[in-house]
Amino acid sequence: MRAPTLYWYIKNKSGLLDAVADAIMDDAIAAAPEPSGDDGRVWLLDTLTALRAALLAHRDGARIVSGAR
Numbered sequence: 158m159r160a161p162t163l164y165w166y167i168k169n170k171s172g173l174l175d176a177v178a179d180a181i182m183d184d185a186i187a188a189a190p191e192p193s194g195d196d197g198r199v200w201l202l203d204t205l206t207a208l209r210a211a212l213l214a215h216r217d218g219a220r221i222v223s224g225a226r
Contacts, residue, residue, distance in 0.1 A: 181211055181222055
């Protein structure tokens with residue numbers, strides 16, 4: 158796909174960064190464990206660990222997600 162073709166689907170650079178942030182967060186949400194009734198602290202730690210891993214898996218992942226929208 159070439160750059161001009163991309164703009165048929167995404168309006169501008171901001172829209173592109175939002176789409177990339179959504180893809181990164183989709184990875185994080187998919188990797189997050191299901192909550193269990195045992196200990197909420199363990200679930201929170203596991204969820205935040207999955208989020209961190211998803212952000213680190215992409216170059217400037219944290220910057221893209223924090224700057225989206």
